[in-house]
Amino acid sequence: RSLLKDLQPSNIADHKYYLEGEKKEVLRRVVCTPGTRERLQAEIVSWARDPSSATIYWLFGAAGTGKSTIAYTVARRFEVATANDPVALGGNFFCSRQFEETRSAGRIIRTIAYHLALRCKPFADALTNSGNFDAVHQDVRAQLEGLLIAPWKASESARHALSAPSQYLIVIDALDEIDGQGGPDFLRNLLDDIDNHHLQDIKFFVTSRREQALETHVNSFTDRKLYHLEWILPEEAQADIR
Numbered sequence: 001r002s003l004l005k006d007l008q009p010s011n012i013a014d015h016k017y018y019l020e021g022e023k024k025e026v027l028r029r030v031v032c033t034p035g036t037r038e039r040l041q042a043e044i045v046s047w048a049r050d051p052s053s054a055t056i057y058w059l060f061g062a063a064g065t066g067k068s069t070i071a072y073t074v075a076r077r078f079e080v081a082t083a084n085d086p087v088a089l090g091g092n093f094f095c096s097r098q099f100e101e102t103r104s105a106g107r108i109i110r111t112i113a114y115h116l117a118l119r120c121k122p123f124a125d126a127l128t129n130s131g132n133f134d135a136v137h138q139d140v141r142a143q144l145e146g147l148l149i150a151p152w153k154a155s156e157s158a159r160h161a162l163s164a165p166s167q168y169l170i171v172i173d174a175l176d177e178i179d180g181q182g183g184p185d186f187l188r189n190l191l192d193d194i195d196n197h198h199l200q201d202i203k204f205f206v207t208s209r210r211e212q213a214l215e216t217h218v219n220s221f222t223d224r225k226l227y228h229l230e231w232i233l234p235e236e237a238q239a240d241i242r
Contacts, residue, residue: 007111054228090116
């Protein structure tokens, strides 16, 4: 645990973090109201459970269309894996410009790697033995490759020897809340690495505002099975609000 703490994860960015006082006032985390967003929720659950579906599900839409509420609902839904639903939440990062640690792109992978190590012992062992902890002080691309991708691939045989969970889901919400161009740059790096490495047994659910340049970049990928783009229609959001 002490070595994992060297990752310096963000506590506030975790969906389970207990919000009180000032933090509760500025960070509103709630699940979808019963009877709303049922189509979209069902689609996301189906995607997460399907081993042959896209590695990344990118949900984008304008401000106020409920992306964070959906992300929080998904994180809560997969917090615990069961015998009938072997998909577990492997890690999460809820971005917010309200706090320094939740608006820094450099904290995302470090936090996710910490969460995943706590949930998946083979990954934790591979990460601990990797000697890649210097990546904590490097850029996002180096963190992606050193703290997540390399140990995840190295742990494959050990993970497959376990019965459950067989799939891990990573939830990253509101990338547009990251400082500067950090959010789009992070998503571009993530998409590029997924395209290059074809990761198995791990999926990413990501929300942000629409990025036309990034959409164009993603649509240039040869293997279109690696990603799914979903646009929240404003009229659908308004119907749910009513």
